[in-house]
Amino acid sequence: MPLSDKIQVTDLEFDDIKSNLKNYLSAQSQFQDYDFEGSGMSILLDLLAYNTHYMGYYANMLGNEMFMDSASLRDSVVSHAKLLGVNPVSVKPATAALNFTFAPSGSPPSLVIAKNTKFLSKIDGVKYRFITTKSTLVPRELNGTYVALGVEIKEGKILNKTYTVDVNDTRQRFIIPNANADTDSIIVNVQASVSNSTLETYTNGSALDITTIKKTDKVFFIQEIENRQYELTFGNGAIGAPLSDGNIIFIEYIVSSGSIANKANTFSATSTVAGLSPSDYIVTTDAAADGGSDIQTTESLKFLAPKLYSAQKRACTKDDYKAILLEQRTDIESITTYGGEDADPVQYGKVFIAIKPKGNNVFSLAAKEAIIKDIIKQTNVVTVIPEIVDPSFFFLQFQTTVNYNPTTNLTDEVTLKTNINNSIQTYLQGNIEKFDQKFRYSPLTKDIDNTSSSIRNSKTTVRYAQRIYPATFGVVASYVMNFNNPIIPGCFKSTQFVGSDGYTWQLVDDTVGNIKAVKLVAGSTTTQTWTEDYATGWVHRVDSTGTLHTGEFHHDTDHHDDDSLLLDQQIQLDGTTNIGTVNYDTGKVSIVNFAPVSITSGASYIQCVAHPKVTTADIAPLREQILTYDVNDPNSIVINMVQETL
Numbered sequence: 158m159p160l161s162d163k164i165q166v167t168d169l170e171f172d173d174i175k176s177n178l179k180n181y182l183s184a185q186s187q188f189q190d191y192d193f194e195g196s197g198m199s200i201l202l203d204l205l206a207y208n209t210h211y212m213g214y215y216a217n218m219l220g221n222e223m224f225m226d227s228a229s230l231r232d233s234v235v236s237h238a239k240l241l242g243v244n245p246v247s248v249k250p251a252t253a254a255l256n257f258t259f260a261p262s263g264s265p266p267s268l269v270i271a272k273n274t275k276f277l278s279k280i281d282g283v284k285y286r287f288i289t290t291k292s293t294l295v296p297r298e299l300n301g302t303y304v305a306l307g308v309e310i311k312e313g314k315i316l317n318k319t320y321t322v323d324v325n326d327t328r329q330r331f332i333i334p335n336a337n338a339d340t341d342s343i344i345v346n347v348q349a350s351v352s353n354s355t356l357e358t359y360t361n362g363s364a365l366d367i368t369t370i371k372k373t374d375k376v377f378f379i380q381e382i383e384n385r386q387y388e389l390t391f392g393n394g395a396i397g398a399p400l401s402d403g404n405i406i407f408i409e410y411i412v413s414s415g416s417i418a419n420k421a422n423t424f425s426a427t428s429t430v431a432g433l434s435p436s437d438y439i440v441t442t443d444a445a446a447d448g449g450s451d452i453q454t455t456e457s458l459k460f461l462a463p464k465l466y467s468a469q470k471r472a473c474t475k476d477d478y479k480a481i482l483l484e485q486r487t488d489i490e491s492i493t494t495y496g497g498e499d500a501d502p503v504q505y506g507k508v509f510i511a512i513k514p515k516g517n518n519v520f521s522l523a524a525k526e527a528i529i530k531d532i533i534k535q536t537n538v539v540t541v542i543p544e545i546v547d548p549s550f551f552f553l554q555f556q557t558t559v560n561y562n563p564t565t566n567l568t569d570e571v572t573l574k575t576n577i578n579n580s581i582q583t584y585l586q587g588n589i590e591k592f593d594q595k596f597r598y599s600p601l602t603k604d605i606d607n608t609s610s611s612i613r614n615s616k617t618t619v620r621y622a623q624r625i626y627p628a629t630f631g632v633v634a635s636y637v638m639n640f641n642n643p644i645i646p647g648c649f650k651s652t653q654f655v656g657s658d659g660y661t662w663q664l665v666d667d668t669v670g671n672i673k674a675v676k677l678v679a680g681s682t683t684t685q686t687w688t689e690d691y692a693t694g695w696v697h698r699v700d701s702t703g704t705l706h707t708g709e710f711h712h713d714t715d716h717h718d719d720d721s722l723l724l725d726q727q728i729q730l731d732g733t734t735n736i737g738t739v740n741y742d743t744g745k746v747s748i749v750n751f752a753p754v755s756i757t758s759g760a761s762y763i764q765c766v767a768h769p770k771v772t773t774a775d776i777a778p779l780r781e782q783i784l785t786y787d788v789n790d791p792n793s794i795v796i797n798m799v800q801e802t803l
Contacts, residue, residue, distance in 0.1 A: 174210055245453040249450045249487070252447070255307075257439070288311060313339065331408070335410075337385075347404050360376050362377060472538070489515070491512075558617075559796060576609065593778065601617065623640070625765065630755055635748060642776065653757040
């Protein structure tokens with residue numbers, strides 16, 4: 158009997174291999190009545206099956222590692238990316254800025270804040286070391302003061318490594334022997350020899366256009382190797398100058414903790430600064446630490462390497478900007494780009510880049526400038542002006558009424574309500590909170606209904622909220638909010654703020670397209686006949702005296718006019734000027750000449766809520782918008798439980 162009839166070569170599991178071997182042997186006349194399990198032959202079959210299984214697994218893994226898509230080992234992915242001209246991004250240290258005012262004895266012409274001056278900061282009780290990466294000259298001002306502003310410090314420590322070149326050693330490698338090294342901080346100086354102290358500084362050739370490197374240029378190249386360490390290579394006489402026997406290589410670099418040191422904002426020196434003790438200077442934080450990021454993950458490298466190869470380090474399309482920035486800044490959580498022709502108002506010749514960093518809502522001004530200068534300006538088209546914009550958060554508010562059968566509910570109502578809340582939050586966390594992610598209404602309601610078999614049905618309505626963050630209280634400014642959907646006239650309403658007259662005010666729309674600032678007068682409870690809007694739950698009415706009444710009604714089951722109205726306030730219209738406009742068809746709200754003195758709630762923002770005409774519609778973010786929700790807002794998720802029995 159042919160061997161192929163008994164052994165299935167596609168069976169690579171251990172038990173299948175052993176079974177196939179036994180079936181083949183038992184078909185031979187020599188082993189027709191042989192007891193394979195009760196003899197030493199069983200051990201030999203185990204050995205053969207193990208060897209075959211081992212070789213099959215090895216061949217499978219070897220085949221996988223030959224291709225980037227299927228590779229699982231980081232070294233394999235890095236090697237494939239190298240062929241595409243892509244190097245993984247190293248750890249980046251968190252960077253902060255400090256301001257100093259010195260008061261030295263005497264009147265020296267200047268002071269010097271030395272390189273590697275050390276500072277400490279604490280985050281949740283954990284200490285992090287920061288250092289200056291260059292010396293800073295502090296001259297004496299005409300008024301006799303010594304002031305240094307925006308002195309940059311980075312988290313980590315400076316380390317050094319030295320090699321002596323031996324051209325006869327073909328296995329010699331120049332390796333930075335530490336993980337978590339920041340490749341941007343590497344400084345390489347080469348001394349001619351022990352007897353010749355001439356020192357030359359080498360440039361990082363990996364950051365240059367290789368076509369511009371001449372054979373005499375003093376450059377080095379960086380590549381990641383095993384154990385997430387880095388190796389330096391040098392020119393070969395065709396691209397870059399080669400090293401000579403006896404050259405001494407001095408390598409300086411920073412080892413950092415990465416993203417974990419972000420948000421550090423209080424710093425103290427561990428020794429003297431500019432030779433002075435803490436009693437002789439005042440230090441304040443100009444910018445809290447940010448920009449720290451961890452080494453690029455294997456998954457990120459697999460995703461970005463083909464895109465970076467297609468971009469060829471040139472930012473020509475929107476996707477090019479995304480790929481290059483995600484590769485260079487691993488601290489980016491979400492990013493979107495759009496051209497000036499899509500901006501509002503239109504700004505031709507510009508490209509806008511909206512970025513949300515990890516662990517924060519916005520990048521600092523210093524971080525934005527560094528991204529434009531060090532990354533974008535090196536790759537984008539000269540005639541295009543790049544601009545980084547902060548994300549605009551579009552808050553969603555949900556009100557859900559759930560009808561459930563208490564007899565089939567396996568838990569109590571409180572637990573069921575908690576589970577429904579968790580279902581809503583799980584859906585939102587997985588489907589929004591990033592650029593270009595839409596809110597889909599029907600999947601949310603499906604998740605709510607699937608929370609428990611006791612739920613008979615549910616109805617969820619969505620409201621919109623956006624926030625105004627006054628940069629400076631009491632200073633006139635303009636704001637634009639896009640709700641991206643038609644909204645109901647008379648539904649726009651803000652939280653309260655204090656005006657320049659000391660009274661409490663808020664913003665409302667007057668149902669005909671104007672935004673007005675209105676002064677609060679009083680609150681009361683009444684029962685009257687009203688024109689009720691059951692879609693929003695809010696009532697607006699201007700009486701004969703010009704007073705605008707607004708409140709939330711509670712209607713009876715037959716929807717008659719004897720419903721009670723709980724007025725949350727009566728407010729008096731400011732009839733002098735309009736403070737803005739609202740387009741009910743598009744949901745765009747423009748507010749001008751707005752200058753609140755303070756915010757009544759003590760928050761840093763004024764929240765503005767609008768009611769969509771269709772409360773069950775999908776919502777798409779616009780440009781730099783991110784759809785999100787505020788877990789700390791009691792109006793963010795409101796669940797009403799209704800027991801329903803047959």
